[in-house]
Amino acid sequence: xxxxxRALVLKAKGGDREAFGSLWDAFTPKLFGYxxxxxxxxxxxxxxxxxxxxxxxxxxxxxxxxRAPFGAWLFAIARNECRQHWRKPHETVPLDTERGVEPSSDxxxxxxxxxxxxxxxxxxxxxxxLLRLRYIADLPAGDIARVLNINAVAVRVRIHRAVARAxxxxxxxxx
Amino acid sequence: MNKLSLFTEGILxxxxxxxxxxxxxxxxxxxxxxxxxxxxxxxxxxxxxxxxWFSLALAGMAMVSLLLVVxxxxxxxxxxLAPAPAGMPTESIEQKGAATLSExxxxxxxxxxxxxxxxxxxxxxxxxxxxxxxxxxxxxxPASDSRQFLKTDYSASxxxxxxxxxxxxxxxxxxxxxxxxxxxxxxxxxxxxxFVVPASRFESFRAEVASLVGERFFTEFVSTQNLxxxxxxxxxxxxxxxxxxxxxxxxxxxxxVAHKQTVxxxxxxxxxxxxxxxxxxxxxxxxxxxxxxxxLEARKQELLKSRGTLQARLNEENWRYxxxxxxxxxxxxxxxxxxxxxxxxxxxxxxTVATVRGTISVSWIGLWEAxxxxxxxxxxxxxxxxxxxxxxxxxxxxxxxxxx
Numbered sequence: 001x002x003x004x005x006r007a008l009v010l011k012a013k014g015g016d017r018e019a020f021g022s023l024w025d026a027f028t029p030k031l032f033g034y035x036x037x038x039x040x041x042x043x044x045x046x047x048x049x050x051x052x053x054x055x056x057x058x059x060x061x062x063x064x065x066x067r068a069p070f071g072a073w074l075f076a077i078a079r080n081e082c083r084q085h086w087r088k089p090h091e092t093v094p095l096d097t098e099r100g101v102e103p104s105s106d107x108x109x110x111x112x113x114x115x116x117x118x119x120x121x122x123x124x125x126x127x128x129x130l131l132r133l134r135y136i137a138d139l140p141a142g143d144i145a146r147v148l149n150i151n152a153v154a155v156r157v158r159i160h161r162a163v164a165r166a167x168x169x170x171x172x173x174x175x
Numbered sequence: 176m177n178k179l180s181l182f183t184e185g186i187l188x189x190x191x192x193x194x195x196x197x198x199x200x201x202x203x204x205x206x207x208x209x210x211x212x213x214x215x216x217x218x219x220x221x222x223x224x225x226x227x228w229f230s231l232a233l234a235g236m237a238m239v240s241l242l243l244v245v246x247x248x249x250x251x252x253x254x255x256l257a258p259a260p261a262g263m264p265t266e267s268i269e270q271k272g273a274a275t276l277s278e279x280x281x282x283x284x285x286x287x288x289x290x291x292x293x294x295x296x297x298x299x300x301x302x303x304x305x306x307x308x309x310x311x312x313x314x315x316x317p318a319s320d321s322r323q324f325l326k327t328d329y330s331a332s333x334x335x336x337x338x339x340x341x342x343x344x345x346x347x348x349x350x351x352x353x354x355x356x357x358x359x360x361x362x363x364x365x366x367x368x369x370f371v372v373p374a375s376r377f378e379s380f381r382a383e384v385a386s387l388v389g390e391r392f393f394t395e396f397v398s399t400q401n402l403x404x405x406x407x408x409x410x411x412x413x414x415x416x417x418x419x420x421x422x423x424x425x426x427x428x429x430x431x432v433a434h435k436q437t438v439x440x441x442x443x444x445x446x447x448x449x450x451x452x453x454x455x456x457x458x459x460x461x462x463x464x465x466x467x468x469x470x471l472e473a474r475k476q477e478l479l480k481s482r483g484t485l486q487a488r489l490n491e492e493n494w495r496y497x498x499x500x501x502x503x504x505x506x507x508x509x510x511x512x513x514x515x516x517x518x519x520x521x522x523x524x525x526x527t528v529a530t531v532r533g534t535i536s537v538s539w540i541g542l543w544e545a546x547x548x549x550x551x552x553x554x555x556x557x558x559x560x561x562x563x564x565x566x567x568x569x570x571x572x573x574x575x576x577x578x579x
Contacts, residue, residue: 017209020212021209024205024209028201028205029196029197032195032196032197033191033194033196034194036196037194042198045198046198046199049198049204050207054211057211112189113189113190113193116190117190131187134191135187135188135190135191135194138191138195163184
């Protein structure tokens with residue numbers, strides 16, 4: 001865990017609102033981007049975002065700073081919130097790749113992002129989850145391992161294989 | 176540009192960055208959360224770290240095993256085998272199993288190796304003193320004699336969870352191999368089987384005994400000794416006895432012949448005297464001349480005296496003959512007895528070579544000790560300590576969502 005992040009977490013555990021707010025500022029873009037890509041619904045993503053932070057706040061006194069990285073813990077809560085949401089009966093939301101992509105002044109970036117979205121849609125969910133945690137949540141392999149409850153070496157190997165599969169699918173489908 | 180080549184780490188990183196954003200009503204959400212924060216944070220329970228009971232249990236087991244298993248395994252390495260049959264020589268051929276020996280069969284060997292002080296003059300006796308049916312070993316056996324008379328002794332030690340059953344199986348096995356059970360002892364804790372099996376079937380018998388228990392629970396000791404020196408001693412003894420017997424019989428015969436000659440000679444002389452005595456008495460009957468009668472009387476007395484002497488010599492000769500004959504007959508009887516004894520020794524030696532004597536000791540083994548046969552002493556506590564450390568580490572790294 002970064003020293004700044006560790007200090008903020010300790011302060012937040014002590015009830016420091018500003019510290020908690022700083023944590024919110026630091027992690028929310030990654031967390032929201034992850035949730036949007038996960039559930040494909042901005043409204044739902046906002047609800048999950050808020051419930052994730054609320055649960056994190058409630059469980060913060062029980063969080064041991066040295067035991068796990070704060071980011072891994074936060075995203076583990078987020079994943080759990082998503083799972084609990086999918087367990088509830090609800091209407092199926094059609095996949096909308098456009099919702100996950102922000103318009104950019106750089107057309108090339110947008111093309112690349114669309115390409116990635118299209119390729120990822122061909123991958124199994126396990127691979128997509130790995131790539132989300134790695135590139136959207138920007139978590140290191142060790143933190144991803146804590147989130148998914150596997151070892152770090154397996155994480156690296158699976159990410160490598162996911163990218164390889166994506167390339168293979170791209171080559172096969174001539175997208 | 177080829178899209179395949181575009182799918183790189185950089186593209187993915189760029190994609191990930193582009194996905195990150197704040198929600199539209201980020202400010203309101205932040206404020207709402209922070210507003211709830213004091214109640215949420217302050218009202219939450221203080222963290223409690225549970226005691227790692229499983230790790231402590233594993234560590235405790237590791238300590239116990241270290242204290243119990245290591246000294247026990249050291250003791251087993253010094254465990255002795257079952258006592259070897261009496262007379263086990265020092266020449267060990269083969270030993271299996273994990274146990275090493277701290278005691279070797281003594282060099283006392285057969286009891287017959289010691290000098291028999293009660294019979295110092297061996298020249299008068301064809302067969303030297305023996306014990307356990309075999310004579311003393313000669314120190315030198317010529318290399319030209321390549322004969323083998325192998326005496327095999329067998330001793331084994333087996334550990335099992337069911338002593339009574341294994342002893343029963345061993346007993347049946349001995350009988351199945353045309354052997355003989357000379358001694359049997361059986362209880363829940365320990366047992367033993369003393370047996371004799373034909374040497375020709377020993378190897379297959381031995382293999383089957385070993386197959387009754389696992390290799391780790393079985394130790395055997397086989398010793399083989401060539402009884403050629405004993406055989407040569409027996410053969411020498413027999414030759415000497417036969418030679419002595421022949422000599423004695425020759426002496427007896429000579430004695431008989433000499434006696435007959437002597438008796439015939441004496442009887443002939445006595446016969447001559449008797450004839451002359453008759454003549455003298457006849458002349459005395461008819462002779463009236465006193466001078467002649469005096470001469471005849473003197474001659475008669477002379478003849479009687481001579482006849483008496485010869486008769487005494489004859490009696491003496493008969494007595495001496497009987498005495499010498501009895502002596503020779505006694506010696507012949509003893510020598511024939513010695514020959515019978517050597518033949519008996521030879522038969523016993525051949526019987527010893529043709530059979531294998533052995534003892535198998537059986538002892539009960541507990542589950543813990545059985546496990547230590549597979550896992551050397553230090554591995555068990557080391558493994559348990561490693562498991563304790565791993566369990567503690569896993570406990571520390573347990574599910575992130577625990578308690579949420």
